[in-house]
Amino acid sequence: MTDSGDGVGAADGGGGPAEERLRRWRLVLGGGEGADGTGYGLSGRDAAMDGALATLYGKPAGKEGGKDRAAGLGASAPAVARWLGDIRTYFPAPVVQVMQRDAIDRLGLSTLLLEPEMLQAVEADVHLVGTLLSLNKAMPETTKETARAVVRKVVDDLERRLATRTRATLTGALDRSARVSRPRHRDIDWNRTIAANLKHYLPERRTVVPERLVGYGRAARSVRKEVVLCVDQSGSMAASVVYASVFGAVLASMRSISSRLVVFDTAVVDLTDQLDDPVDVLFGTQLGGGTDINRALAYCQSRITRPADTVVVLISDLYEGGIRDEMLKRVAAMKASGVQFVTLLALSDEGAPAYDREHAAALAALGAPAFACTPELFPEVMAAAIERRELPVPDPSVSSVPSVQTGPTL
Incomplete structure (x- = not known):
């Protein structure tokens, strides 16, 4: 609990410290008529907040005495719309986003996101975009325009936050590399x-x-680097796909960099011609399905014309459904030709994905360290690759971001 005015810290009425402690415990514990042993009843705003939390996190009705908070929104779109409005009223935006994600996971609300009125009510964030992309093929035409507006809002916000620093960092790296x-x-x-x-x-x-x-040198006149983003679009990589699309568009806007964006599951799709609009890129992906990293890398390798001036960034959890040995041989061949190869287990804020540790260790042994990367770190990673210097791999001893690294980086 906090003492901010964003909901849970603001009491409905006066009272001494002891009463305030009871109030806070009551909000944390929830409960039915017995007030979970606190003897403190809720009213007004506190009761409304408790009800919104109960809908999502409460126990199913009828269990443990039958008087506990009942979880669930059913399949009622009006009930969901009211609940979404309530949580936006009582909680700050970061908390709302967490609650929305939990509602989608716990209460199975994904199908309701196919309705335009639901999309207009939700708080847009990267995870919501990932959910919408996974529903893209099932989305009715009446919803697609609203869905694109939601995705556009998130993408525009990410570009404002990331583009300027990315361009400045990479322009400096290009100058130093020439x-x-x-x-x-x-x-x-x-x-x-x-x-x-x-x-x-x-x-x-x-x-x-x-x-x-x-x-x-002067990058704009004398240096042209080629960057290939090869992105796993299996369901677990949704946030990485969103960020990679935004960064791909930013890189494509730089005259001194030739960018290519390739997404894959068991098939490979080249979305380079859509990089001028990351929203088009995102709706060109299809989250879910299997994973064939070897096939994707084979395609990327076939498009490389200047190995010494090329950076390939594989973004994948490395759960390979293709031919493992061929994948490793392909990475080794690209590195031997002069390609700078970077393996990112995820490109997201979470930074702690499940991944295939055996494949990560094998890539690290080839001099392609595998690590999770936050969007804020990505420009520095790309700058280091362009300059052919050691990558800023997070230290796992002081970070929750996993990394697998063996020997010199580049």
Whole structure:
């Protein structure tokens, strides 16, 4: 419980500290006529909040005395609409989003999201977008326009949050990756210049004589990197698909980067020609089904024309339904040709997915460390890959984000 004015912390009336403690315990414990032993009854806003929570988290009616809070919304669209309105009234947006996800999982409300009035009532977030995409094929035409509006709202918010920093980070990385041997003074990379000339250190003068200058190039004129995002669209990867689509659109907007977005389950779909609109990309995916990573990587490999200037990012939980040995051989071949290969177990805020640890360890042994990545970290990961330096793999000892890494990164 908090003391904020967003619902649970605001008492209906006055009372001393002891009464307030009873009130808070009553809200936490719920209960029927016995008030779960607190002896404190709820009224007004508190009772309404308790009712909204009871609908989702309460015990089924008739159990344990028959007077407990009853969970469930049934199949009534008006009841769901009222409940959605109630939770938006009594709880802050992050809590509303959690409750909506729980309602979809616990009470089976997915089919009700096929109704336009339901979509207009929900709080839009990445997880809701994932649910809508999984229902895409079953969605009636009358709902699709509303669904696209919901997805558009989330995508636009993500682009505002992520695009500027991503472009700035990658533009800097592209500049630094374009080294020239006769740079202008303002373009000298002093750190690399000093490192390249340490053998020319003069102890008596306590200085380095730089016989060879290393400088930054200008990415827009002299560097063009190719980035391939290869995204697993099995049901467990819904949030990763959403974020990958947004980042794919951002990368496609940069003139110095040639981007390709490939999604796969047991089939492979190239959505590169839709990257100008991530909403079109998302509605071009089909969440669910099996997984054939080897087939997807074979397609990506066939589209690589400049290996030394290419970064391939595989986003998958690595539960391979295809040919495991062929998949590993394909990764090894791409790396041997000069491709920078990155394996992300997830691209999401959660950062702790279930994944195939054996396959992750095998990829790490090939120099392609596997780790989960948050959207905030993704620009740094891409910058490191472009510059061919060590990836910023999260430390599992201080993070809940899993990683599998063996030997040098790149």
